[in-house]
Amino acid sequence: MTALLEVDGLVKHFVAARSVFGRPTAYVKAVDGVSFTVEAGKTLALVGESGCGKSTVSRLVLRLIEPDAGSVRFEGRDLGTLSANELRAFRRHAQIIFQDPYASLNPRMTVSQILSEPLALHDLVPAPRRRERVEQLLRLVGLEPRFARRYPHEFSGGQRQRIAIARALAVEPKLIICDEPVSALDVSIRSQILNLLRDLQNRLGLAYIFVSHDLAVVKHIADRVAVMNLGGIVETADAAALFAAPRHPYSRALLSAIPVPKPQARRGRIVLEGEMPSALNPPSGCRFHTRCPYVIERCRTEIPPLLADGAGHAAACHRTAELPSPGAIVPADGGFSPVLEKLVAAFSGGTEGARRGGVDISVTRPSAV
């Protein structure tokens, strides 16, 4: 069966500097060979630190910007080959919601006008029936129909995000890109919006690309996860497999930062020190090597391929087979686990060596029960 969305080898380099004659002299390698698929009715989470290229991937998928190389296929059709009219029809099927709904909702329009606009634009519902459809959309996102007459500033952040979701749903899309949809919301509201998204997915069969820097949020919504670092995917797997046993050192570091409810079950915290290298001048070889606790010489020169096992769990690391199992990172006595200690000592010139190399592996002592 064909996936709803197939992204293959996407590349986007932005010009960062030009010579006096206007010739490009430097590029930001924002997206550098990204491939993934999204199944109908499922959620793929794109996770990584700020600047790793998540938003650029989103814009490429929606064809808001043109890729330098690679393809995006939606229901088997290459978006690069679509006419302007076909692209308009595609946009009906693929919507986006943003982190800050206030910025994306026109403050001079009532909710009714905001939700009616896409209905008129795509000629979906005849004018006399639009009011009814607007009320239906509001109910779908848990808002009262009487709110239709109000303006965006009259709502709370969570309610505004519900309106943005309703607007995306107005055109009955198959795919919604959720770009950090709960990052700007109060923690108490986040789970309500995540529950709403999950509920809508179950009822309407929606697929999501869920863009986030926060693995803790992703855990509640993703079927599959793709971890991005500096323009490339370093690990991709079913969510359950990735959270149970992350293979790439970068995924492990991100995962170790998630707070856990039971202190006694806390994982060893892997703190990556130093700035993320710039996409303007990415490191040679493995792009994570300057911050990796397990770096060896080969990592500095050779780009590791993203190799998948039979279960579709792929990691781009020369050393995945040798790394200790993630469970072994959990310290037994508050110090380094013996396996991690040995590895650090053997490969990085001891823990001091690792620190000199800009990497600090600190392991949090589990609290007394």
Ligand SMILES: Nc1ncnc2c1ncn2[C@@H]1O[C@H](COP(=O)(O)OP(=O)(O)OP(=O)(O)O)[C@@H](O)[C@H]1O
């Ligand atoms: N139009 C542009 N021109 C030049 N550089 C750009 C442009 N858009 C993005 N970039 C650069 O590309 C890289 C990836 O940016 P992108 O916004 O995709 O990352 P991100 O992971 O979504 O980060 P954030 O979460 O902060 O939005 C960054 O280094 C960014 O500065």
